[in-house]
Amino acid sequence: MKNNLENFNGWLQKQSAIKNINLRSVNMEKKLFWNKLKNEYIGRGFATLCGLIIIVLTLSIIIFIASKGINTFIKWRYPITEFLFTSNWAPDSSNPKLGAAIFFVGSILVSVGAVIISAPIGIALAVFMHYISPKVGSKILQPSLELFVGIPSVVYGWVGFSVLLPFLKRGFGGIGFSLIAGILVLSIMILPTIASISADAVKTIPKNYMEASYGLGATRWQTISRVIIPSAKSGILTGVVLGLARAFGEALAVQMVIGNTVKFPKSLLSPTSTLTSVLTMDMGNTVSGTAWNDALWSLALFLLIISFIFIIIIRAIEKRSEMK
Incomplete structure (x- = not known):
């Protein structure tokens, strides 16, 4: 009877140890997942977001300057050749010269x-x-x-x-x-x-x-x-x-x-x-x-x-x- 009780106690201790190991393994997996989420996915997402912001800002600057810059040739119909190759610069006159x-x-x-x-x-x-x-x-x-x-x-x-x-x-x-x-x-x-x-x-x-x-x-x-x-x-x-x-x-x-x-x-x-x-x-x-x-x-x-x-x-x- 005593031996059976000792065997049962040993079995319980083994089951408890196995349960603790399983809990540790689960906790370790969760910790690794959250570390991977934090270090890889969040970091990669933040880097991607920063890259997209830079691209959007660059394109916005280009589009803004281009939309303003082409007015000389579209709105005022000033020839681009005269703009680049002539030197008569009188933009504030009644008949603007933009060489x-x-x-x-x-x-x-x-x-x-x-x-x-x-x-x-x-x-x-x-x-x-x-x-x-x-x-x-x-x-x-x-x-x-x-x-x-x-x-x-x-x-x-x-x-x-x-x-x-x-x-x-x-x-x-x-x-x-x-x-x-x-x-x-x-x-x-x-x-x-x-x-x-x-x-x-x-x-x-x-x-x-x-x-x-x-x-x-x-x-x-x-x-x-x-x-x-x-x-x-x-x-x-x-x-x-x-x-x-x-x-x-x-x-x-x-x-x-x-x-x-x-x-x-x-x-x-x-x-x-x-x-x-x-x-x-x-x-x-x-x-x-x-x-x-x-x-x-x-x-x-x-x-x-x-x-x-x-x-x-x-x-x-x-x-x-x-x-x-």
Whole structure:
């Protein structure tokens, strides 16, 4: 009788242990399910929602600017060829003239001029930081470039206005406000972009490329010019295009030093205007629905199209690099 009672108690303990194990297993499965729901499904849903919001916002901006920008050519029936290729800008007259060629030419000259100055310097800095003096590059140049990136554009414009313009006026005559002033200010602003991206590009070049070049008897400069830079060409071109895109879209700093005159520059010391400068100067002085206001929206639309062109160029460079 006693043995039977002990066996029964043992059986009860086993059943209780099995029940506890089953409860723990169920609780563990529930916990895993809720963790998966929280970490995977909710996280994936939130990321998808954020992506959809970005897409909707981007499309909304494009549609809004396009709907405003086409009024010049639909509502006012102004020929797009005259808008792009003539320079008679009198949007507030009784018979509005909306030739915007001056602003396109000004933006192109300022942006290309800034890239011509900053691209060689940026590439040289990238090479210096990684292949000539890495210690100086990591301790001095890299922090300096990061500092330049964080400086607001109004500070660049103010320094150009208070330092560069008086220097140009004393040294070369004129009023100081000029195309070259805009080029110099922009070249400093886009230099960190070109240098940083070029540095990332040259940093990814395998060391065995250099070792093979040295093994063939090449000097350090021959290795840099004929091996490193050609191998990093795609990344360097991406940095240059990004710098050009930033220069094309910069408004405040350029506006403060370029002079904002509606005429083609006769020389580097002549004042002129750009797409961004005329937008920031005139948008607050116009009335919605007027030819002047619609013309400014058309300039904004073309500026947006130019930005998309830069993005397409960058994607094409990246795809070409991946194919190689």
